[in-house]
Amino acid sequence: MSRVAELIRQTFGRLTRRYSVMVHAGPDSGLKHYTLPAVVIPVLLAVLLAGLVGGGLAVLRWTGDRMDRNHVAHLENENARLADQIQDFRRTVQVFESRMQEAQQLEQEFRNLANLEPIPDEVRRLGVGGPRPFTELQDEASPSPVVREARESLDRLEDLNRQVEFQQANFQEMIETLEESRSRLERIPSISPVATGAFSSGYGNRVDPFTKRTTMHRGVDFSAWTGTPVYATADGTVTKAGRQGTLGLLVEIDHGGGIETRYGHNSRVLVKVGQSVKRGDKIAEVGSTGRSTSPHCHYEVRVDGHHVNPWRYILDGGPRRNGA
Numbered sequence: 320m321s322r323v324a325e326l327i328r329q330t331f332g333r334l335t336r337r338y339s340v341m342v343h344a345g346p347d348s349g350l351k352h353y354t355l356p357a358v359v360i361p362v363l364l365a366v367l368l369a370g371l372v373g374g375g376l377a378v379l380r381w382t383g384d385r386m387d388r389n390h391v392a393h394l395e396n397e398n399a400r401l402a403d404q405i406q407d408f409r410r411t412v413q414v415f416e417s418r419m420q421e422a423q424q425l426e427q428e429f430r431n432l433a434n435l436e437p438i439p440d441e442v443r444r445l446g447v448g449g450p451r452p453f454t455e456l457q458d459e460a461s462p463s464p465v466v467r468e469a470r471e472s473l474d475r476l477e478d479l480n481r482q483v484e485f486q487q488a489n490f491q492e493m494i495e496t497l498e499e500s501r502s503r504l505e506r507i508p509s510i511s512p513v514a515t516g517a518f519s520s521g522y523g524n525r526v527d528p529f530t531k532r533t534t535m536h537r538g539v540d541f542s543a544w545t546g547t548p549v550y551a552t553a554d555g556t557v558t559k560a561g562r563q564g565t566l567g568l569l570v571e572i573d574h575g576g577g578i579e580t581r582y583g584h585n586s587r588v589l590v591k592v593g594q595s596v597k598r599g600d601k602i603a604e605v606g607s608t609g610r611s612t613s614p615h616c617h618y619e620v621r622v623d624g625h626h627v628n629p630w631r632y633i634l635d636g637g638p639r640r641n642g643a
């Protein structure tokens with residue numbers, strides 16, 4: 320007999336083999352006796368296995384659904400919270416916008432006070448607008464209201480950012496302009512060259528004390544004790560510091576913008592040519608050098624090379640009369 324035929328015979332023999340099963344059904348029934356063909360066993364096992372797999376799949380599906388439902392609820396929660404936060408964000412942006420408007424109004428008032436041109440609204444708007452940086456939000460074709468709100472607020476925030484930058488540039492410009500005008504003011508003579516003394520001779524035609532003839536007096540004279548401090552009447556640079564003919568020991572200061580001052584007949588000069596001086600710096604001491612009859616300060620102001628009446632540039636009322 321071949322091996323294959325033997326194998327078939329063995330398998331068939333096992334399947335046709337019968338098993339006896341005894342079941343004790345109760346005290347009255349006694350023992351029940353069944354015989355089952357062997358082929359039933361694998362069929363039962365297969366049915367049991369199918370039941371187990373099917374049940375397992377059902378359990379997995381149920382838990383999966385449950386997890387999905389939890390996840391959706393969690394997302395809904397989170398969405399609602401984000402929507403609230405976007406509302407808060409929007410309100411904050413609105414507050415910033417009104418603060419910015421207040422700052423712009425203050426700036427315009429400041430410009431008025433400082434005699435600066437106001438900034439036209441068109442120019443102010445030029446700094447705002449242009450491409451938005453939040454492109455990933457814009458790519459979406461039909462955004463939800465919440466996303467639209469978030470995008471709008473971000474755009475407004477970006478506008479605010481540009482307005483702040485514009486504002487910073489404005490203030491920088493204003494500071495520079497004010498510093499310039501302050502420096503210009505500090506270079507305009509505005510005080511008396513001596514703090515103590517007495518006005519003794521004015522600007523214009525007068526009888527010369529030496530020649531007794533009518534001549535032009537190109538400055539004003541303040542009589543004062545020898546050694547009385549002589550002050551620079553504005554910021555500038557010393558252009559002469561020494562003996563200068565009839566004016567004796569002279570100091571000359573260039574204030575820029577075509578303005579110069581001269582201080583004559585000093586007993587001592589305390590500055591050097593090229594030196595920078597500030598208004599109120601002591602530059603010399605009163606004396607009677609040059610063509611002078613008594614100690615006094617001869618003070619001249621020149622604008623664009625022409626002599627002008629220095630009284631126009633003495634805004635502090637002149638020296639106090641306790642020195643001479």
Ligand SMILES: [Zn+2]
Pocket residue numbers: 520536538539540616617618
């Ligand atoms: Zn004089």
